[in-house]
Amino acid sequence: MKNVIIGLLLFCATMSFGQVSLVDQRPKLVVGIVVDQMRYDYLTRYYDKFGDDGFKRLMNDGFNCENAHFNYIPTYTAVGHSAIYTGSTPSVNGIIGNNWYDKSAKKSIYCVDDENYTTVGGDSGGNKSPVRLLTTTVTDELQLTQMKGGKVISISLKDRSAILPGGHMANAAYWFENKFITSTYYMSELPKWVESFNKKDFAQKYLKGKWETLYPIKQYTESIADDNEFEQPYNGQEKPVFPYDLRSLQEANGGNNMIKATPFGNSILIDFAKAAIESEKLGKNNVTDFLAISFSSPDYIGHQFGVDSKEVEDTYIRLDKELGDFLRFLDKQIGDNYTLFLTADHAAVQVPAYLSSLKIPSGYINSAEFKKEVEDFCKTRFGSDHLIEDFSNFQIFLNKEELKRLKLDQNEVSQILADFVIEFNWVLRVVDAKNLQNNLYQDRLMQFLKNGCNQKLSGDVMLIPKPATISHARKGTTHGSGFTYDTHVPILFYGKGIKKGKSRRFIPIVDIAPTISNLLKISYPNGNEGDVIEEALK
The missing domain is CATH 3.30.1360.150 (Gyrase A; domain 2)
Structure with a gap:
């Protein structure tokens, strides 16, 4: 009889523990990374130039969706971030562009403008909110499930790329206007750690020198000649060729904001992400926190120099090293209790003028x-x-x-x-x-x-x-179409709850949000149209 009672007690304890462990199965921190204007083929094109700790670690030790695509038109930044985090297309979530014509107001509007709010931490650029996003995000659903017990922080150099992933319930969203700022939608004043970060003026640290290729430029065999007619120079420069004297170019190219159009925009965002994790103690509580990071610099650089440029190649080689450093930082701070996904908000077309020079059909509108x-x-x-x-x-x-x-x-x-x-x-x-x-x-x-x-x-x-036909200057490139050069992007999952492997089946971008939701044991975003990527999860 005594043994029976002990057995029942152990059974009840196990059942009770099982209920708790369902929550405990969640990672302590989810890190969502979006690389602005990253084509999938950058992973394979520059693979031999990457180290072992960045993209290769995610590809080889995580789950690699090799045939992931955006499943709508237009493929723009705001639209991409919204689809990734809501699991829905513009037909449902309402973000139909970066800017679009408002039929009621009879004027062009910007996706995150909101005059009901003002700038915090700067002079301008903060009258923003996610008001035009019609659905919840995976970050919203995490907040709803945990009764806002965890923290959701979203950061980027672009306002829209910080605001939309954070959803409607983010604790904070920060973006860069000569320094990191936010909106009264989130808070009335910057936290002390953000003020301290801004005072250190990391932008000047990176802009005081030159942008030279990380490795000897002759090794950059995956891109076209540095001196070519298809790239747009910085203001005040005759030719877009290495090295770039950033100190001398800074004044003519937006002051501190010039960092956005250099690979060091990725560097300052990594610095800020580390500061956020440490200062906000992300991943240190008995709940799940979420850090959304969007690297905007690859988009600025891609628009200016084009897909095949040495500038883009150097940007991704540098980003790979910084990603490796960031993963090691997460290992140290969170251990094996974090889950990370990496994707892009769109890809990009090769410069049509360059394609035309190779007798490939292309054009301008x-x-x-x-x-x-x-x-x-x-x-x-x-x-x-x-x-x-x-x-x-x-x-x-x-x-x-x-x-x-x-x-x-x-x-x-x-x-x-x-x-x-x-x-x-056309x-x-x-x-x-x-x-x-x-x-x-x-x-x-x-x-x-x-x-x-x-x-x-x-x-x-x-x-x-038609394919490779764009409304843009003849130098540099853009995106927006439904062709594979704009839709085919990476989706990489890594960390707690993720299987090691890969898939070659067609996976739409809207599958990310329900997959992360399923991993976290939370409701899917309320406009979700995607499916769980079952083979990625343990």
């Missing part, structure tokens, strides 16, 4: 000229030069009041415009909003377009340019 031609057509066809209210993000917005005044049917006008626009040489596909919403598509590109259009917010006629 003059958006202002295109809009003028559409307006002229409307004046001839419908007798009005006020029918086109806006053209942006390759979407035409019609003037509803003018349609009503002229007693024109919106759907008929949209279809007539679509028939006109398809004749432009246009690959065009569809009006009604047909886009009402049709199911086997065509992946058209489904991506549908996923990226919000029925209440998007335009009336949507265009898809």
Whole structure:
């Protein structure tokens, strides 16, 4: 009898312990890393230049999704960060661009602008909030589950890249405007550790010298010649070639903000991330904390110099070393009790002028000229030069009041415009909003377009340019399409709860949020459209 009682007590204790251990299975810290404008092939292209502790550690000791893609158009920064953290496309979460035309306000708006809040820690740049994000994020759901018992901190050089991953319930989001600032949405004054960090002026530490290649430039065989016609020099410089005297270029390129367009923007963000972990004691409590980090500098550098530049190659070689240093820091601070994922908010196209020089089809679009031609057509066809209210993000917005005044049917006008626009040489596909919403598509590109259009917010006629055809200067590059050069990005999982392995199946970016949610044993974001990447989890 005594043995039976002891057995029952042990059983009850085990059951009780099991209930607690479900929570204890969560890592003490989740680190979400987004690298702005990182193509998947950078992992393979520069692999032999990487050390063992950075990207290789994540690829070889973690789980590597080799065929991960964004599953919508447009592939822009704000849209990417929103999809990663909400598990939803713009059709649901409402972030349809970095900027877009607001049909109600009849003006272009910025994704995180909010005049209800003011700057904290600086003179300007802080009137921001996540108000336009319509859904919860994985970070929000963690806060809801833990009754805000843990901390969510989100950092970046760009405001949108800090604000959107943090969701609506972040304890703090910080971004860089000559120093790290925030918004009254989060707090009334900067914490002492942030003030102390800003006083040290790390930007000047990095900008006082030169940007030279980390290794001898002759070893950079994965990129084109340093002196070429496809790159944009810094202001005040004749040619975009190494070495760059940052001290002399700083004044003409935004002061401390110049650091954003150098690899040292990654360095200062790593410094800030370490300070946040130490000062906020992240990962040291009986709950799960979340640190969202977005490296913006690769995007600035990629736009300016292009995919194939030595500047981009050097940036990723340096980022690999700093990532290795950061992982060792996490090992020391958190031990084996953290989970990390690394992805990108979009990739990028090779400079079309460079592709043209190699006889690869590519081209450029003059958006202002295109809009003028559409307006002229409307004046001839419908007798009005006020029918086109806006053209942006390759979407035409019609003037509803003018349609009503002229007693024109919106759907008929949209279809007539679509028939006109398809004749432009640079246009690959065009569809009006009604047909886009009402049709199911086997065509992946058209489904991506549908996923990226919000029925209440998007335009009336949507265009898809031909591959490698962009609206941009002839030097440098951009992104935004649904083609693989813009959609194919890394997804790497590493740490507690993660299996070692890889997958070559198509994995949409919206699968990250439910995967992390499942790992944390929390609800999925409330607009979630993704699925758990089962093979990545133990």
